[in-house]
Amino acid sequence: MTKPMKSADxxxxxxxxxxxxxxxxxxxxxxxxxxxxxxxxxxxxLLEAAKKEAGRRRMAAAKAQLQARKGQPAAQDxxxxxxxxxxxxxxxxxxxxxxTLAARKLGELSDEEIIRLYRQVKSLHENGVEPK
Amino acid sequence: MTEVGQRAEALISELGISSAEELDVExxxxxxxxxxxYERLNGCEASLVGFKDNAIATINPSGVxxxxxxxxxxxxxxxxxxxxRSFQCRVDDxxxxxASNRELEKEADTYAAHLLMPAPIFVPMVKAFGEPNFQxxxxxxxxxxxxxxxxxxxxxxxxxxxxxxxxxxxAGLRWSLAAGDVPKRWFLKRELDEDTFTYDLVHAGxxxxxxxxxxxxxxxxxxxxxxxxxxxQCIGSHGGDALVLLYLEPKMMEARFDWNVGGRxxxxxxxxxxxxxx
Numbered sequence: 001m002t003k004p005m006k007s008a009d010x011x012x013x014x015x016x017x018x019x020x021x022x023x024x025x026x027x028x029x030x031x032x033x034x035x036x037x038x039x040x041x042x043x044x045x046l047l048e049a050a051k052k053e054a055g056r057r058r059m060a061a062a063k064a065q066l067q068a069r070k071g072q073p074a075a076q077d078x079x080x081x082x083x084x085x086x087x088x089x090x091x092x093x094x095x096x097x098x099x100t101l102a103a104r105k106l107g108e109l110s111d112e113e114i115i116r117l118y119r120q121v122k123s124l125h126e127n128g129v130e131p132k
Numbered sequence: 133m134t135e136v137g138q139r140a141e142a143l144i145s146e147l148g149i150s151s152a153e154e155l156d157v158e159x160x161x162x163x164x165x166x167x168x169x170y171e172r173l174n175g176c177e178a179s180l181v182g183f184k185d186n187a188i189a190t191i192n193p194s195g196v197x198x199x200x201x202x203x204x205x206x207x208x209x210x211x212x213x214x215x216x217r218s219f220q221c222r223v224d225d226x227x228x229x230x231a232s233n234r235e236l237e238k239e240a241d242t243y244a245a246h247l248l249m250p251a252p253i254f255v256p257m258v259k260a261f262g263e264p265n266f267q268x269x270x271x272x273x274x275x276x277x278x279x280x281x282x283x284x285x286x287x288x289x290x291x292x293x294x295x296x297x298x299x300x301x302x303a304g305l306r307w308s309l310a311a312g313d314v315p316k317r318w319f320l321k322r323e324l325d326e327d328t329f330t331y332d333l334v335h336a337g338x339x340x341x342x343x344x345x346x347x348x349x350x351x352x353x354x355x356x357x358x359x360x361x362x363x364x365q366c367i368g369s370h371g372g373d374a375l376v377l378l379y380l381e382p383k384m385m386e387a388r389f390d391w392n393v394g395g396r397x398x399x400x401x402x403x404x405x406x407x408x409x410x
Contacts, residue, residue: 051146051148052148053148054148055145055146055147055148055149056147056148058147058163059147059148059149059154059156059159059160059163061163062159062160062162062163063156063159063162065162066158066159066162069167093218094218095218097216097217098183098184098216099181099182099183099216099218100180100181100182100183100187100210100211100214100215100216100217100218101180101181101182101218101219102179102180102181102207102210102214102218102219102220102221103176103179103180103181103220103221104175104176104179104220104221105220108175110174113173113174116171116190117179117181120181120188120190121181121183123188124181124182124183124184124186124187124188125183127186
């Protein structure tokens with residue numbers, strides 16, 4: 001299942017240290033006899049480039065994750081399901097803000113579709129940060 | 133640009149994407165915590181389930197890559213805009229959603245259009261063709277792996293040309309989308325005029341290969357429309373509908389407000405009668 005991206009944390013750490021470094025640096029060292037506007041523009045350019053690089057890394061990590069997933073066999077869930085319970089669970093999930101559910105009206109879904117949605121929610125639980 | 137569109141394009145910029153080849157929508161979804169799966173679905177194009185920061189989007193395999201990509205981008209839109217909510221996602225076809233009144237679906241469609249056709253990539257492609265016809269739009273759609281319908285709608289949406297995109301069938305106008313700068317005074321006819329190329333396409337299956345000149349009164353209800361010209365091209369869409377591209381001549385962009393169109397009513401003394409008082 002999808003895991004939170006490590007590179008996003010790395011980027012945040014980089015940003016925090018970049019900003020902390022700028023704040024700690026004395027004015028004369030920052031300016032170094034240069035135009036303050038020039039220094040500011042250079043800082044922004046550096047920040048923009050760093051952001052783009054972090055974004056590219058995030059995309060590269062996502063592509064690597066996709067590639068790795070393609071080689072894996074689809075998980076088979078052999079657990080026997082009580083359809084009524086699965087429907088009940090999904091009904092409750094609809095009113096729980098931790099869940100997002102965009103599908104056809106639950107009452108209109110076939111048993112097969114209910115099973116698919118339920119198993120997907122379950123796999124998100126099991127692989128999520130906080131298993132229920 | 134709408135806030136929804138801005139959010140989609142901000143994501144593209146944040147991910148460092150700057151060319152058509154880099155628009156890998158499954159990787160974009162994955163970078164947002166959405167895993168894409170393909171499974172046969174009944175009665176809908178896609179579904180989305182999410183728990184906290186991760187989600188699974190299930191896409192109905194359609195065999196048409198543009199449609200699948202739009203469905204993925206649409207679900208990413210729901211995830212980014214409507215996380216933590218539950219709602220019915222019946223249809224992911226931009227055409228069907230335009231003809232309906234489902235706000236969340238329209239938002240997800242707008243998000244998808246900007247995600248797959250971000251302005252910094254899409255606008256230069258359009259500019260290269262001047263006033264693109266359907267053949268040109270097909271080339272753009274092929275390059276971006278989008279549907280022709282979504283590409284035509286985005287053409288109106290970027291608001292760089294005096295264009296109206298519309299859908300008609302035998303019963304008449306289904307929906308229309310005008311570029312933002314097209315004056316609101318122009319009212320399309322509800323029924324197809326026999327003089328239009330689109331009438332020939334819908335009623336006789338006659339193809340309309342190029343943009344062709346037409347008197348504007350074949351298309352608009354306005355009394356003064358006979359003074360102007362439009363360029364029209366149409367193409368068959370699904371279910372016997374026609375997708376229409378109309379370019380307005382520059383004079384039409386400067387025409388003054390029309391007091392007599394769109395069922396407006398006035399008293400004997402010339403005062404406007406508001407709709408709620410008729």
